[in-house]
Amino acid sequence: MKTFFVETWGCQMNQHDSELIEGQLRLHGLAPVTTAEDADLVVLNTCSVRDKPVQKIISRIGFLAKQKPETIIGVCGCVAEQEAGALLDRSASVGFVLGPGQTARIGEAVRAVEQGKRPVLTGFDAEAEYNFHTIFRKSTTRGMVTVIEGCNEFCTFCIVPYTRGREVSRPLGAVLAEVRSIAADGIKEVELLGQTINAYRCPETGATLARLLEAVASVDGLLRVRFITSHPRHFGQDLIDVLAENRNVFRYLHLPIQSGSDAILRKMHRKYTRDEYLALVDRIRAATPKINLSTDVIVGFPGESDADFDDTMRVLTQVRFGQVYAFGYSPRPKTPAARYRPEISEEVKTSRLQRLFSVSNRISLELNQELVGEVAQVLIDGESRRNPEHWQGRGEDNRVVNFPKSGREDVGDVVEVEIQRAGPHSLSGEIIAGAVRLPIVSAG
Numbered sequence: 200m201k202t203f204f205v206e207t208w209g210c211q212m213n214q215h216d217s218e219l220i221e222g223q224l225r226l227h228g229l230a231p232v233t234t235a236e237d238a239d240l241v242v243l244n245t246c247s248v249r250d251k252p253v254q255k256i257i258s259r260i261g262f263l264a265k266q267k268p269e270t271i272i273g274v275c276g277c278v279a280e281q282e283a284g285a286l287l288d289r290s291a292s293v294g295f296v297l298g299p300g301q302t303a304r305i306g307e308a309v310r311a312v313e314q315g316k317r318p319v320l321t322g323f324d325a326e327a328e329y330n331f332h333t334i335f336r337k338s339t340t341r342g343m344v345t346v347i348e349g350c351n352e353f354c355t356f357c358i359v360p361y362t363r364g365r366e367v368s369r370p371l372g373a374v375l376a377e378v379r380s381i382a383a384d385g386i387k388e389v390e391l392l393g394q395t396i397n398a399y400r401c402p403e404t405g406a407t408l409a410r411l412l413e414a415v416a417s418v419d420g421l422l423r424v425r426f427i428t429s430h431p432r433h434f435g436q437d438l439i440d441v442l443a444e445n446r447n448v449f450r451y452l453h454l455p456i457q458s459g460s461d462a463i464l465r466k467m468h469r470k471y472t473r474d475e476y477l478a479l480v481d482r483i484r485a486a487t488p489k490i491n492l493s494t495d496v497i498v499g500f501p502g503e504s505d506a507d508f509d510d511t512m513r514v515l516t517q518v519r520f521g522q523v524y525a526f527g528y529s530p531r532p533k534t535p536a537a538r539y540r541p542e543i544s545e546e547v548k549t550s551r552l553q554r555l556f557s558v559s560n561r562i563s564l565e566l567n568q569e570l571v572g573e574v575a576q577v578l579i580d581g582e583s584r585r586n587p588e589h590w591q592g593r594g595e596d597n598r599v600v601n602f603p604k605s606g607r608e609d610v611g612d613v614v615e616v617e618i619q620r621a622g623p624h625s626l627s628g629e630i631i632a633g634a635v636r637l638p639i640v641s642a643g
C-alpha cells in the first residue's frame with residue numbers, strides 16, 4: 200500500500216480522529232491522494248449516531264468494492280465499534296476494522312493487512328498512548344484538541360457510550376502542552392472537544408473544565424478558545440463565570456436540550472427538567488448577554504405526543520437559539536429507547552421537523568438581522584465556496600461571515616467587518632479595518 204484517502208462522517212470528534220488517522224498513515228509512509236479512486240487504501244471514518252449514515256456507509260463499502268476491488272477499505276469510527284467483525288463479511292475489500300478507542304493503532308492495522316491479515320481492533324484502553332505530535336492538522340486557523348473521551352450519561356436514545364466508551368479525561372498539563380504547540384505553530388483558535396466536555400475532571404488534580412478553559416485562554420499567541428459539547432446538568436457557576444470573564448473564550452455555546460417536554464426528558468434520561476434548562480440559560484445570559492446559543496433537538500422520540508412537541512416548540516421560541524440542529528428519532532442498537540413504544544411515524548416526524556425548522560430559521564434570521572450595522576471581528580478561515588473574490592470566516596460568536604477581499608488580508612488574519620446583510624445561516628458585510636492581530640472584545 201502506497202497511497203490513502205480518508206472519508207469522514209459525523210461530528211467534530213470524528214473530524215479530529217481523521218486528523219489522527221492521517222498523521223499515523225503519513226508516519227507509516229503512505230501518501231495522501233485527493234480521490235478515493237486513486238487510493239490503495241480508503242479509510243471510512245464512520246458515524247453511527249443515526250441509522251441513515253450507517254446505511255450510507257454500508258452502501259459506500261459496496262460501491263468502492265465494486266468500483267475497484269483491489270482497493271483496501273479500512274473502516275474506523277463508531278460503525279466499526281458497533282459492527283466489528285461483521286463488517287469483514289460485507290466485502291472482501293474490507294481489510295481492517297478499527298473502533299474509535301483504537302484509532303492510534305491504524306499503522307499496526309495497515310502492517311497486518313500487508314501480511315495478509317484482516318484485523319478487527321475494538322474496545323477501549325484507558326492507558327492508550329496519545330501522541331498529539333503525530334496529528335496531521337488540516338486547518339491552519341483552528342486546532343481541535345480532545346480533552347475528554349467517551350460518555351457516562353447513557354441517554355436512552357444514544358449509542359455513544361457503547362461506541363466511544365466511558366469518560367476518560369486527559370490531564371490538564373497534557374492538554375495545555377498540546378494547545379501551546381498549536382499556538383506556537385501560528386494557529387489562532389483552539390476548539391476543545393468532548394462528548395460531555397463539562398464533565399471534564401483532570402485525573403491528576405481534579406481541575407474542572409472552567410479551570411482548564413482559564414489556563415488555555417491564557418496561552419500566549421492564542422486568540423480564541425471554544426468548546427463543545429456541554430451537558431446542561433454539568434454546567435456549573437464556575438463555567439458561567441469563565442465564559443463571562445475570559446475575553447477570548449467564544450461567546451458561543453452549544454447546549455443540547457433534546458426535548459422541551461419533561462415527560463420525554465425523563466424517558467430520555469437527560470436528568471434535567473425544562474425549567475432547570477431555562478433557568479440555566481437565564482443564568483448564562485445574565486452573565487454573558489450577547490452569547491449565541493445553539494441546541495440539538497430530537498423529534499419523534501417514542502411516545503412524543505403533540506403536546507410534548509408543542510412544549511419543545513415553546514422552548515425554542517422562548518430561548519431563541521441562533522441555530523437548532525434537529526433530527527427525527529432513529530432507534531439505535533443496544534439502546535433502551537429502541538424498545539420504547541409507541542413509535543412515531545416517519546410522516547409525523549417529518550411534519551414536526553418542518554414546523555420546527557420554519558420557526559427556528561425565522562428566529563435565526565431575526566437574530567442575525569439584529570446584528571446588521573454592528574462590527575464583527577472575523578477570523579478568516581478561507582475563500583468563500585460560492586465566490587472566490589470573497590473570504591469566509593467566523594465572528595467571536597461563531598456566526599459565519601462572508602465579505603469581499605480587500606487584497607491586504609489573508610487566511611488566519613482577524614479583520615473587522617461591518618455587517619450589512621443577514622441570512623438565517625450567515626452574515627455578510629465589508630471590511631472596515633485592515634488585518635487586526637489582537638481582536639479581543641469583552642464578552643457580554
Ligand code: SF4
Nearest residue numbers: 350352353354357359
Ligand atoms: S450526553 Fe447523552 S446524547 Fe450526549 S453523548 Fe452522552 S449519552 Fe449521547
